[in-house]
Amino acid sequence: MKTIGLPGGTAWPSTLEYYRYLNQLAQREFGPRHSARLLLKSIDYAPFIDCYGTDWPGVLRLFEPELAELFAMRPDCVVVCCNTLHRAIDELADRWPTDVPIIHIVDETARVAIDRGYDRVLLLGTQFTMENGYYAGRLEAAGLTVDIPAAEERARIQHIQSAISAGHTPNDAEAYFQHLLSRHANCDAAVLACTELPAATNAETSPLPLLDPLTLQCDAAFAFAVDR
Template structure:
């Protein structure tokens, strides 16, 4: 089994979900008391949040590169950034590695294509919803159109992420507000919705809405296990993102 490197603490609330999902997937595949081989580099999220707020993305990029290189030197065979927003610097991180960085957009795009959709809504931090790094990768590499909420709805989604979900607060009224945003995305033409912040699945579940949801946390973690185990279990399974993530 390959060793999975996790860049986490962004926030730790969702990082703990990555750890749980990865180990549950390994146990499901191998049974018994099997668990994943993984390494974790965990940030103090407040330091990263302050860099985001001040627009100091170059400094944030340096920190992410340092984390990834540290994991590779410690023995990680593939690396995950356990958050959507910090994929803003995924290209720079990958260019400093000799092991693959599993991109969250590519894994999610694979699931969207499998569902037969080509236009989806996006919930995430304002950095993810507003900036082009995320939506353009879906459009240019995967031919999937991504619709962001309007400015007022973006503020709602962003505020709930940082002031509630990243602090472990699950407020029923916030769930209703999110479901209203999802409905407005449907009205704008979205066929499904990307839960494009790894904390959002803590609040919104598929059984909360008739709209098809794409849980980036689960998809990202599950695909990591598939890649980590593909040689050991001698499967010939076609993993659509394999060719993409090993390109450098």
């Protein structure tokens, strides 16, 4: 198996899910005692959050040296453990080795959505992701129609996401998302474009099919790592 590099800690609860899921894939592939070959570079995420919405160049300045340290460890591919930071990946693309692919979370999500026959998707994520246009624009460029929640919905989603990032899932989070998704029944599916949101949703009872970019990104990275 090739080695997957993970810039994580962004935030740490979802990084645990990346680690868990990739190791589960390795066990399914190789047997119960096996683990995935991973390099985890844990980042202090608070300074990044302080820059979102006010100082995007500051995000780039913070992220570039963290990624440089990870690439210096020579992973075979990279999985960025954060939806929002993929915008930074695109803007820093010319700084990294061209022979080390970065498995792009938005592109994998768009590919799977189209493969499943979805035309219109509801974009859920941090307030920054829902409002800055990057994620929606990249999905639309792939051929999807993207709906964005209303302002009051975006604020509530951000409140829930912030709590999960701090290690606490609000008791009413799942019920809120059930209600939210039922109000957007014109969509074919919802994109959980924040790696914390799967902790607040239930695919089995969701009014809409859910696209979890975290698992889709990991599936693609693992397929690359085992030459599938």
